[in-house]
Amino acid sequence: MSAAATPAWPSTWDDGSRQPKRRSLSREAIVEVALGIVDAEGLGALSMRRIAQELNTGPASLYAHVSGKEQLVELLLDRVYGDMDHPVPDPGRWREQVTEYLRRSRDNLVAHRDLARVAMAVNIPTTPNALDAAETMLALLRAGGLSKQVAAYGVDLLALYVTSSAYEMSERGEAVTRDQAQDYLDGVRGFFSSLPADRFPVLTSMVPELTRDEGDERFDFGVGVILAGLVAREQA
Amino acid sequence: MSAAATPAWPSTWDDGSRQPKRRSLSREAIVEVALGIVDAEGLGALSMRRIAQELNTGPASLYAHVSGKEQLVELLLDRVYGDMDHPVPDPGRWREQVTEYLRRSRDNLVAHRDLARVAMAVNIPTTPNALDAAETMLALLRAGGLSKQVAAYGVDLLALYVTSSAYEMSERGEAVTRDQAQDYLDGVRGFFSSLPADRFPVLTSMVPELTRDEGDERFDFGVGVILAGLVAREQA
């Protein structure tokens, strides 16, 4: 009376294959389903009940594979870091390599909605793929001739910059269309312009510069500033 | 039959004075109570129910003065920004002024536990006291001779740096004693040292530098890097 011997209608076949009933859950499956939810609806929609529902079970079942939601989102973040690949340092091109690697890191985060928010809550990397990223960045900075101490401080600054840039982008990105994102910036511009010039003389004189955001110009500028600052600090 | 005419025992007197019963709530009172909770137990302990309880009422009563928890924490943050005072720009000392102002900003945030976390979720300042801070920073950077565009990008970088530094400090600071904070760093140091040197050659060779955190040295270094980078970018 095996399901293979009696190929009944699809739904029964489905039930038989999807539910060997025992040992069907796994940490990997949970993380994958969770990532799917985040990709589709964002971190706000991620709940233990929702994940369990998507796996046709109850929330309690998840706790055999994951210690809690906190660990789960950490696993999620590391899973995403795992999609990065890592350049071999080329001392002659280290600035370009750093800039490109950071841009890819940011894009990799933004590709999963507001997942960057959990990255902002984690300061020191301890998960495997995050450690790989740190190793890569440190190797690149060292290849650029920075001292150990400057590279150590620098990698923190750069990681922070990438994470928050990604978070900022994801918040803007929740606006469905590109027009809505533009509307948001227009709104900010309008608000700044409406401020009393006598109380905010400097700010109101800089509205175009403050609300400017053209592609990667702003991001690349930030990376350039930090790198230039690190090099300058190196000689001091 | 007024309470003043019949000064009964303290508890009754208390009831009479604390509860003119009508118009007793106010937005300011709510924010102040909320800030007290955050100061005493952190953001995690802040809930509408808890605030209401502290005001001897129910959670529904708060919604007449505040649109929701989101607005409440915004008000909280702005209330804290309001404790800052603002220097008059002195072109000859602009670097020192910026560094000192940022250090004070960080300390002001850290003084209220993990309140910095809500600051990290807000990218563009729109509340009154946050606008004052932005105006101050922009004036200082402009006094330093930075162009409008560089100052505009720079103020974002610096604000981000302050906020995340404060958040990082507050997370460490949840360790009750100074010894526990040191223990945390020792733990990270031990973890990094235990990593396989063949997979993380650069990282494991930099453990002391990565886990170094002596007073304001690290913070000041970051500010110095960004300022030096801004100046360097200015000439480019």
Place this chain on the structure above:
DNA sequence: TTCTACTGACGAACGCTGTTCGTGTCAACT
């Protein structure tokens, strides 16, 4: 002064959250 309109206080409830307990059941090892 009397009536009316309105604002704010608030008890109760809704639907949601993360997590734990106890029980049951299957798989594998002795």
Place this chain on the structure above:
DNA sequence: AGTTGACACGAACAGCGTTCGTCAGTAGAA
């Protein structure tokens, strides 16, 4: 063949932000 241990899971707990409907007290109009 029997025992042990891991895992699935229904039910429940305590808490959350928020909304609804009601009621009291004040303020303005007649």
